[in-house]
Amino acid sequence: MSIAPDLPTVFLWVLAAVLFGVAVVKGEGRLGEAFKATSKLLGMVVFRLPLALMLAGFLSQVMPSDLVGSSIGAETGLSGVVIASVVGGLVPSGPFVSFPIALTLFKSGAGMPQLIAFISGWGIFALHRILIYEWPLMGLRFTALRFAASGLVPPLTGLLAMALMEVY
Amino acid sequence: MLTPGGPMLSFPLVLALKAAGANTPALITYLTSWALLGVHRVVMWEIPLFGTEFAVVRYLVSLPMPILAGLITTALIARMKPVT
Secondary structure, eight states, rough: SSOOOOOHHHHHHHHHHHHHHHHHHTTTTTHHHHHHHHHHHHHHHHHHHHHHHHOOOOHHSSOOOOHHHHHHHHHHHHHHHHHHHHHHOOOOOOOHHHHHHHHHHHHBBBBHHHHHHHHHHHHHOOOHHHIIIHHHOOOOOHHHHHHHHHHHHHHHHHHHHHHHHHOO | OOSSOOHHHHHHHHHHHHHHTOOOHHHHHHHHHHHHHHHHHHHIIIIIOOOOOHHHHHHHHHTHHHHHHHHHHHHHHHHTTOOO
């Protein structure tokens, strides 16, 4: 990554500055609370983020990029979207693992619609979440119902992205 | 969509909403929305890693999905009732 501020970084700075302003104007100790929440989050991230970045680095060396390109590359269309949805759903972890994986796939030649399907698949199915939270807390019927109702969603997001990119 | 935080936060909330009388399609709409449209995830991960364009496209195509999942749930429940 370069030192020169790119568009995403500028956007994040502007967003942070605007929210800072809102917190100042609204007052009532909001600013202090905001910094407290930030440091709490930072404490959580500071150990995990370097690990996540290392994970992405190592993965990029291990991941067979020709396989990525041929299975979920931009030209694989619907089949790539479906594969990416399923693979995304099988990632059994939080964003600190799934996003480095997504980044590695991105760098190894995954297409944008396929990557969107991957992230949707992870968000919707994430196996560990179903096993740890959803099934025990909400019951099998609810889990099965949600699975059935949102099963088509990850491929659909990929297909919509494909359609959107055609239009552009 | 506006609930920040991981599953240890969202699932207890869903449980509380259920206890408060929220119906199943609404809960599934909420969970789908949390999974796809969480703003904190976009700001923390997607914009820095994949760029604004990717984040915007992904958000746009995901917008209708929670409502779709809720509607499918309603349809599924309606179909199940006569059988059970």
